[in-house]
Amino acid sequence: MKSKPSEVADDSVRLGMSPSQFMRQLRPEYYSDTNDRSAYVLDGPSLSFHLDTITDRNQTQDFELFCRKLCERVICPNLRPQTGPEGGGDSKVDSETYPVSDEINQTYIGDVKAAGERWAFAFSAKKTWADKVRKDVNGIIDTGRKYDRIICVTSRPARSKDRARLEDELLDKCGVPVTIHDRSWIAKEIIENDRKDIAFNYLGVGQEITDRLRLGPTDYSRTQQLEDAEAALSNPEAFTGLEVQRASEALIAAKLSRGLERARTDTDGRFLRAIRFAKDGGTFRQQLEARYEYLWIAIWWYDDxxxxxxxxxxxxxxxxxxxxxxxxxxxxxxxxxxxxxxxxxxxxxxxxxxxxxxxxxxxxxxxxxxxxxxxxxxxxxxxxxxx
CATH class of the missing domain: 1.10.220 (Annexin V; domain 1)
Structure with missing residues (x-):
């Protein structure tokens, strides 16, 4: 009879640490040091086209979330998400900073002034980017809040001369420094600075590839030794008259497979082979050790x-x-x-x-x-x- 979910949960709470958890903490060097890593494939032209067609796909809200996540990664992470039906609701900003204590502000990426100052952020995908920036800045100023800086991010390309002229114009008019980031800034941060995961996760552009071939340094050595051991064991002439050495080599291969955390069927198979070879010409100690190691791995690797x-x-x-x-x-x-x-x-x-x-x-x-x-x-x- 299957246990009810509540019963399983109660058991997991009642039971203490499992053997494998304990041994991983006590002897991490016994286990694999290879980690799966996700890589993201995205080129500049694909990102540029995706940004250029944001409004055509009705992804404006996705773009605002993407911009906030990008600004959190590049400029400052202490950004407050805005709630509301469209465009940040009634606050007139798409995001703004919240204060951070002096004790932890050094941990933030980017300008540490963002920890103590109030910055406003506005994100837009409209083609008439300059008019939209003026409208956003005027709306932010009209709220009466004392912002120390305004940062605008647009999905459209903008010439450096035009951006600089508009920034000076708004500074003279509003008295608040305004920074405009356009598509080239987005592409630089995403492509050149390898933040493609943000584009993949929040805009749905690009491709995720899980790289399982990046071995840790210990696993690299184990893999080479295991290949050598298996090559020798697969040669019927390699251990003629050397049954004791064959038993030792088979046990070494099983232990290497255990350290690499190969599939249990593979590792168990290697240990059973080691037990069989130990019986076939191995010493008493080899027979005992092979049987013991098979039970040892059952406890500390598989909680069996x-x-x-x-x-x-x-x-x-x-x-x-x-x-x-x-x-x-x-x-x-x-x-x-x-x-x-x-x-x-x-x-x-x-x-x-x-x-x-x-x-x-x-x-x-x-x-x-x-x-x-x-x-x-x-x-x-x-x-x-x-x-």
């Missing part, structure tokens, strides 16, 4: 405590065959993982047969004189987690 718990007894019977204390270290490691699983609520004490299994380990360690009990406290000095 059930597999490790079900397979523990077979591994313990195999490990305790030889009179060697070194073999017991694998069993102690697994029992420590089971203890953590019990503490975090993933398994119960009964599930892991705690008393039965630890008693067998303690007996083996006493037999090899590797464990001592403090007679006054009853505390295990070598492996305290057993009590």
């Amino acid at each position: 405590l059930a597999l490790a718990n079900e397979s523990y007894d077979d591994l313990a019977d195999f490990a305790l065959k030889a009179d060697s204390a070194k073999n017991v270290e694998f069993l102690c490691n697994l029992m420590q993982a089971f203890c953590s699983a019990v503490i975090h609520g993933h398994l119960t004490r009964e599930d892991v047969k705690f008393d039965e299994r630890t008693s067998a380990l303690i007996a083996a360690l006493r037999r090899w004189r590797l464990i001592g009990i403090d007679r006054t406290t009853g505390w295990n000095r070598r492996f305290p987690f057993f009590f």
Whole structure:
């Protein structure tokens, strides 16, 4: 019977940290250091055409949002979005700055004056850009608010001479500095300064490509080693008479696949191959280690405590065959993982047969004189987690 969503949510809250989460924090070097990165493809002519036809597609509101996001990235991020049915509603501005304390204003990109001054922003896609700028600036001034600067962004191309003349005209008339950014400024910031993600996300222009081929430095080395190991293992003549070396190479390949976080089917397959090769001519230690590592990855990579718990007894019977204390270290490691699983609520004490299994380990360690009990406290000095 399937659990109800509420029950699943309650379980996730009740249970503690999973084994893989814990190990990722404790030993991040064991895991893959490759991250998927999104790249955006967009050229200048495509962006220019898209901006030129904004009004034809009725994307004026999308353009205003795009401009605000671009200004937040380039000029200052402390911009207040305007609410209203069209063009910023009744405020006469499409966006404006809000004050930021002196303690954090140094974290802002662009002119830090925007943290303490009041700036107004107006965005437009109209073809008659100059008339629209005059109208927007006059409307902003008529509100009576004391703006220290006005910034206008238009989707249309504007000659530098015309922009400069209009900026001087408005400064003389209104007494407030006015900056006009046209299509060339937008193209420069989006294309040249590689902010194509803004155009893709808010204008829907361009293409997103997820690049999965940029390996981290550790994964690059692992990939090369794994390719070499697989090439050797695929050669039937490479390990003739060298079954011990073949078993070692197979286990190395499995561990490299684990570190690269390849698909579980691939990694499990490599570990099962390592177990098979270890049985076919490998040493006792190789057979034990291959079986142990298979359970180790089930716990710390895939949170598959059930597999490790079900397979523990077979591994313990195999490990305790030889009179060697070194073999017991694998069993102690697994029992420590089971203890953590019990503490975090993933398994119960009964599930892991705690008393039965630890008693067998303690007996083996006493037999090899590797464990001592403090007679006054009853505390295990070598492996305290057993009590």
